[in-house]
Amino acid sequence: MTETSFTDFQAVLKRCGIDLPSYQGNDINVRSPIDGVELARLAAQPAAAMPAVIERATQAFEQWRLVPAPVRGALVRLWGEELRRCKADIGHVISREVGKIVQEGLGEVQEGVDICEYAVGLSRQLHGKTIVSERPGHRIMEQYHPLGPVAVITAFNFPSAVFAWNAALALVCGDPLVFKPSEKAPLSGLATFKALERAIEQFTAQFGNQAPQGLAQIVLGGSDVAEALVDSPQMALVSATGSSRMGRSVGPKVAARFGKRILELGGNNAMVVTPAADLDLAVRAIVFSAVGTAGQRCTSLRRLIVHRDVKQVLLEKLLKAYSSLRIGDPLHNDTLVGPLIDAAAFAAMQQAIAQAFQQGGKLLTGGQRLLEQQFPQGFYAAPAIVDMPAQTAIVQQETFAPLLYVLSYETLEQAIACNNDVTQGLSSCIFSNDLREVEMFLSAAGSDCGMANVNIGPSGAEIGGAFGGEKETGGDRESGSDAWKQYMRRTTNTINFSRELPLAQGIHFG
Structure with a gap:
């Protein structure tokens, strides 16, 4: 990379909202696969700081879950508009950092735009069911409620789209986010995340202080940072993309604390x-x-x-x-x-x-x-x-x-x-x-x-169809169809509007 082209790349990062000096450090050395040139040296989030990050997300959930879903959708709409506006620049960062051709870099950002549009419509369709009861004067219904903080751990090959898939759905479902991008593609993750930060600022200007501090956070780092998210019982859902080997580590840890997971692993x-x-x-x-x-x-x-x-x-x-x-x-x-x-x-x-x-x-x-x-x-x-x-x-x-x-x-x-x-x-x-x-x-x-x-x-x-696979691919789904249900908790409610108390299965008691 020539000095001129490197200067141009720094200008692209600046237009994406990335202030490199504020992230500088010696923990993550980012090199372009195009020519091996160093793009940045970044500081990693200390593992000791992760409890505070997770606590901010937990506190944000207390407020965000109460914001009406269509209002939450307005935030995601603004994010989609920001991604569309910065599509060329974010796509360029992806190409430079990951080695994708120009059209594939642009296509990945377009996936983010598309999932935001999908999620905006979804924000008015988080429907449950009404179920016929066997008892007179009773009604059964299902509701979906916000789940809690969501950790999104991504791989290098889709550093923008996979975060967007998860984040757009999580936000409309009422869940805060902690995003941990791949160490091989942190700049692409930052560029996508900065568009979300700008959308939150616009949302606050339009809707007041309904988006709490800690609603969306990004943490750069290695396996110790990811492990902190995986191990924390406060992270209600862990969405992790990577190898089947990685999934064998993440899955049992999340299951041991009875958390929810979305694993997107290997494909053959x-x-x-x-x-x-x-x-x-x-x-x-x-x-x-x-x-x-x-x-x-x-x-x-x-x-x-x-x-x-x-x-x-x-x-x-x-x-x-x-x-x-x-x-x-x-x-x-x-x-x-x-x-x-x-x-x-x-x-x-x-x-x-x-x-x-x-x-x-x-x-x-x-x-x-x-x-x-x-x-x-x-x-x-x-x-x-x-x-x-x-x-x-x-x-x-x-x-x-x-x-x-x-x-x-x-x-x-x-x-x-x-x-x-x-x-x-x-x-x-x-x-x-x-x-x-x-x-x-x-x-x-x-x-x-x-x-x-x-x-x-x-x-x-x-993005309209559920994405994911069976066996060692993980068995989970992201993106479209009813994948949104993984970001929510379901409650079954039985309402007795009669003056009697009949029991199910015809049981007589007392």
């Missing part, structure tokens, strides 16, 4: 391509799903399960598409694939390819490091395709890189079994124009993933 996502598929459409979906974000999405395509009759034709089309991929600086508009996040990610990719060789795999293309002379501290990898004889041990693991394994099948039942024969269960898809094949894949005997798509890849979910 597959696409089934049948003889009835539109192969050109499938190729487009494969390329985007397998190499988008340099394969660093939880929903990235990892396994391609192709019927043997169309495998050769599909691979020819796919290899041709891979040969034309534009790999390089993600800030250039014509780039399609940027760098991996760091050297460790590239090493993991190389190790996985080596294991695939040992397990009978054949490298069809890619895998090598690119642009090393131009970017000695940037780790650009040619997206790889490996033809595998079977779903071996390495194929059953998630490698967070643009590494696609190709498997073949003879019957749809075999393909579905292969799709399901991994420990992760996030996203899946089938490409077919055969109605019976499609319905089988979507049926109870089909894909066991939390998301199953038809003629569209496993990545690129919209």
Whole structure:
């Protein structure tokens, strides 16, 4: 990065509301995966300060839960407007800090705008049910009430959108927030959070002091800061995004104190391509799903399960598409694939390819490091395709890189079994124009993933649907549909408006 471009980046941070000197320290060294240049040195929140942070959130809950939900929605509307206004700048921070191409950085901020719009409408639809009672003169109803402080712990690959998914719903549901962004992407988290702070200021100017101090807080730091949030019984809900290994640590700790959790963990996502598929459409979906974000999405395509009759034709089309991929600086508009996040990610990719060789795999293309002379501290990898004889041990693991394994099948039942024969269960898809094949894949005997798509890849979910997966993916849901219920507590109320006291089940007492 030239001195001029670094100065420009500092100007972008300033427009996002980030005053770097106020966050300076020697705990977190932020480097751009584009070229390895240091972007910032930040101070971490001391673990000893976390009880005060958590207490502020607890006190804020006492006030925020009493604000009418549509008024809470007005705050989220203002946040969405701020995100829209600063979309280009926040997207630039994401691209610079995480290595996403420009369009993906902008798309991530748009997810925040979209979930805010969704949550504003939701603020007038936090409905319960009226239930018929078996007793005369009685009515049963359900209500949803604010839950309590929510901790949001995010990963580097979606440093803005995942926080927005959680924060927009939590705020309209009446819950304060403590946000702990990834140490690899704190600037992106700060840029998104600062937009929320500005929205709170505007909300206060319009509605008075209804947004309490401590309603939204951000803490920078490492695992000790995250552990303080996970272990605190005052944090009613912990939403954590990361690896399955991380989930094995967080889940039992939250469960031990009977807290609620949302875990969004690993994905080893597959696409089934049948003889009835539109192969050109499938190729487009494969390329985007397998190499988008340099394969660093939880929903990235990892396994391609192709019927043997169309495998050769599909691979020819796919290899041709891979040969034309534009790999390089993600800030250039014509780039399609940027760098991996760091050297460790590239090493993991190389190790996985080596294991695939040992397990009978054949490298069809890619895998090598690119642009090393131009970017000695940037780790650009040619997206790889490996033809595998079977779903071996390495194929059953998630490698967070643009590494696609190709498997073949003879019957749809075999393909579905292969799709399901991994420990992760996030996203899946089938490409077919055969109605019976499609319905089988979507049926109870089909894909066991939390998301199953038809003629569209496993990545690129919209905010209207619930996002999440089964098995080692965590079993929880974020974003749309009825995911909002996780941020609230449910009460069942029985109202007796009669002058008698009949008991349920026909019991007579006394």
